[in-house]
């Protein structure tokens with residue numbers, strides 16, 4: 493190649509000015525998108541230096557300390573959670589809770605907490621007994637993760653109806669062999685090897701760089717930026733790549749797709765790895781319950797309604813009843829429990845490096861019904877902000893067994909999970925000498941957090957029994 497012509501002074505000056513302008517514009521854009529919410533995300537995402545986790549609000553700390561904060565109000569529930577539904581279990585608070593609230597420990601009373609910066613947030617720490625937690629964790633991994641509920645794995649793999657957990661268990665107990673039963677043990681890809689890989693998003697949608705430049709959601713093709721195996725040029729680091737998810741656009745617009753536009757699924761990738769079940773299960777990021785969700789358009793498939801697990805209908809309604817006992821008629825946060833119907837849900841499975849970027853859950857047609865959220869496994873930092881990213885969020889420590897309810901204005905608040913905190917798995921979720929069947933769950937949980945959240949999609953149907961959502965709703969059509 494011939495040497496480029498030397499630039500004249502004038503040309504060089506023009507280029508320098510242009511480069512300067514580009515730098516200024518990039519800096520302005522960065523400053524623009526470094527919202528207080530984003531700043532907080534970056535603070536808790538940081539691994540070097542480690543964030544100060546003690547900055548997070550811990551609702552289990554002793555009352556005397558917690559209530560020094562005048563923004564926090566503590567109200568006793570009318571009954572214990574176990575009396576609202578036995579599915580919350582019976583707690584041996586002294587042994588199990590790790591609850592430092594002496595008042596609650598001594599007399600077994602249970603409380604809900606309110607925060608004046610976050611109207612509509614209702615927090616019930618340690619809502620589930622350890623054995624009730626173990627039961628739900630088993631269900632999340634073994635039952636809810638199966639068809640007809642969809643998971644992120646369904647995009648790329650032909651997951652059998654028994655589910656990946658079942659394969660994982662059978663390989664672990666020796667009834668399925670990785671060598672002799674290859675065809676059954678290894679879940680096949682959906683796409684054939686010679687098809688174009690595009691299932692895991694385009695190559696420029698890498699949120700992992702975390703350069704603080706803001707809007708990531710528009711880069712993601714399906715929810716979820718399942719940032720697991722990035723098969724194309726990132727193939728080498730694929731299995732190390734943490735999963736980052738952004739649920740909904742960061743704009744305040746409700747995204748809608750006209751009902752007559754087909755909600756197409758993302759294309760399967762031909763390059764996702766074929767993994768043994770013990771590794772594939774760690775790639776599971778979410779499953780949807782009840783009305784299935786179409787992540788690319790952020791709308792529900794109103795014609796795809798999987799039967800909602802009965803116990804979750806009961807548990808979520810009981811939470812709304814418990815909330816009613818502290819925010820009854822006359823309270824701005826009152827929602828009659830009899831009108832609450834569990835119609836959709838998400839189970840989020842986090843590995844230690846995963847995070848869920850800031851978002852608002854706004855796809856439900858019923859914006860008044862509370863969203864009920866349960867945490868299991870490792871603790872996390874949960875950022876609870878306001879109506880826009882301009883509101884600095886409050887970091888809250890969500891611990892295993894805690895119940896968080898978002899209602900009123902809080903239902904429309906930005907929130908996210910920038911960090912799962914290592915070494916926070918309660919001892920009662922670790923291997924139990926008297927229950928060897930728990931071992932495989934304990935092993936999974938040693939690097940995981942599970943969140944289960946439940947929503948009502950439709951406004952209550954007047955004059956209709958709402959006691960069992962699944963009985964009144966159409967069954968899953970595809």
Ligand SMILES: O=C(O)CCC(=O)C(=O)O
Nearest residue numbers: 838840853865909943945
């Ligand atoms: O993991 C959590 O606690 C939050 C999950 C969440 O915000 C969601 O699924 O919309």
Ligand SMILES: [Fe+2]
Nearest residue numbers: 851852853907
């Ligand atoms: Fe959410």
